Amino acid sequence: MALVPMETALERLLQGVEPLTAERVPLDQAYDRVLAEPVTALRTQPPFHASAMDGYAAHGVDAGAIGNRLAVIGEIAAGSTFSGTVGKGECVRIFTGAPLPAGVDTVVIQENVKVAAPGIIELLETTVAGRNVRRAGIDFMEGDLLIEKGRLLGPAALSLAASANHPSLSVVKRPLVAIIATGDELRPPGSATGPGQIISSNAYGIAACARAAGAEVLDLGIAPDRRDATAALVREAVAAGADVIVTSGGASVGDHDLVHEVLTGEGMTLDFWKIAMRPGKPLMFGRMGEIRCLGLPGNPVASLVCSQLFLKPLLARLGGKPFRQDMRAAILGADMSANDHRQDYVRARLEERDGKLVATPFEMQDSSMLRVMAAAGGLIVRAPFADPLAAGEPCPVLLID
Ligand SMILES: Nc1nc2c(c(=O)[nH]1)N[C@H]1C(S)=C(S)[C@@H](COP(=O)(O)OP(=O)(O)OC[C@H]3O[C@@H](n4cnc5c(N)ncnc54)[C@H](O)[C@@H]3O)O[C@H]1N2
Ligand code: MOO
DSSP, rough: OOOOOOOHHHHHTTOOOOOOEEEEGGGGGGGGGGSSOOOOOOBBBSSEEEEEESEEEEEHHTTSTTEEEEEEEEEEEETTTOOOOOOOEEEEETTTTBOOOTOOOOOEEEGGGGETTEEEEEEESOOOOOTEETTSSSBBEEEEEETTTOBBBHHHHHHHHHHHOOOOOOOOOOEEEEEEEEEETOOOTTTOTTTTTOOOOOHHHHHHHHHTEEEEEEEEEESSSSSHHHHHHHHHHHHHHHEEEEESOOOOSTTTHHHHHHHTTTTEEEEEEESSESSSSTTTEEEEEEEEEEEEOSSHHHHHHIIIIHHHHHHHTTTTTOOOOEEEEESSOBBOOOSSSEEEEEEEEEETTTTTTEEEEOOOOOOOOOHHHOOOOOEEEEEETTTOBBTTTTEEEOOOO
16 A cells, blocks of 8 residues: 555645634633634723822823922822812822723822922922823723634733633634553553563653643553454543544554554544554554544554644644644754665754754664653654765754653
8 A cells, every 4th residue: 555645645634623712711720722703801900090100190181280289189009099179270099990080080109209398399300281090991901802712821811711701712722532452461650560561651742742732631541452342442532522533552563553443333434544654654544423533553653743743733622722733944964875665754863053953864663662762852854765865954843852
């Protein structure tokens, strides 16, 4: 079977993927979520002409001349109001955020006055009429559209929604990802391993990628290489309402590689399988109704590279989030030989030299080597059939966490 080119695989992965339905969450849980309905202002802010400074509220005509003396006839703090009338030659002590008395339009800051006598201030500077006042509605008016649907909610958007009097927001649901590791040889971290056994590591990195893309994770543990055991975990994932089922291992051609058979038996229609990439060739993708199934290769580095390249964009799209791979232009730190028919993602050490990013491939690129992967800041991307590349030549690098 011909290997599927990377671009084709990515295109088919995202074909027809729409953001999930909405759910309402309290504001304090809405950070980094995607707005499903526009936010309009339920109130006007500020709801009154407010003082922007601590000082004295006065008529503009009284504030303009140095030496003017004004009688202080009252005081207003933020949260209270002044019900009296301020006449010409009068003022009211006022604090930042407090509503201006009716008819008054200017605040003289307290640094620009001196107390001339008890209850009398004298102006030391001129203040232009209208200064130091926030007019009602300068931020927003009731009914204004404040935040558009589809916006990723950051700190300012959350404070704005709160200020507009929304205690909760309608956001796109987080995709739920069920992760199933497969393999008789696998034992959870912390186990004593017997002959032929290794520690199951893939689910941890896959889960971290999923969370980074905004998903919730359900780790269903390890299925031994038996159809019934693997099918039982797939059914558990379906029953839990998973939007995406991710398996690791069992995707290749070995006699114990059951994943395709089991997923198909549970109702998956295969979309594509086996990609022209390295690592990650055995990657499998299909649909089980609305559920997307991603069969990741068992080799630990392949599972991580495929999570970065396939799982993250799929989850971001389901969650309505923008997503772009972080590609950088770098300088190659060592010669590389010509590439074969698979797009290569070469683990590389990154460093900055003379303000330029230098990417040096690790000598050992075996897709079982997690230590190399963890030390790599990026993956040099080598197109299929790329010519040899000499140290010092430019090369594209995909930054990884
Ligand atoms: N004859 C062929 N053999 C292989 C091919 C091929 O095309 N023809 N492809 C190779 C490639 S490339 C990869 S990648 C692996 C992937 O195969 P599977 O997806 O079936 O993975 P497994 O055989 O189950 O495991 C491979 C390797 O990874 C270890 N593993 C599996 N799961 C975990 C886990 N959760 N944590 C840590 N390590 C895990 C497993 O023990 C194996 O060592 O197939 C090649 N073979
Ligand atoms: O492509 Mo496999 O994923 O090399 O290790």
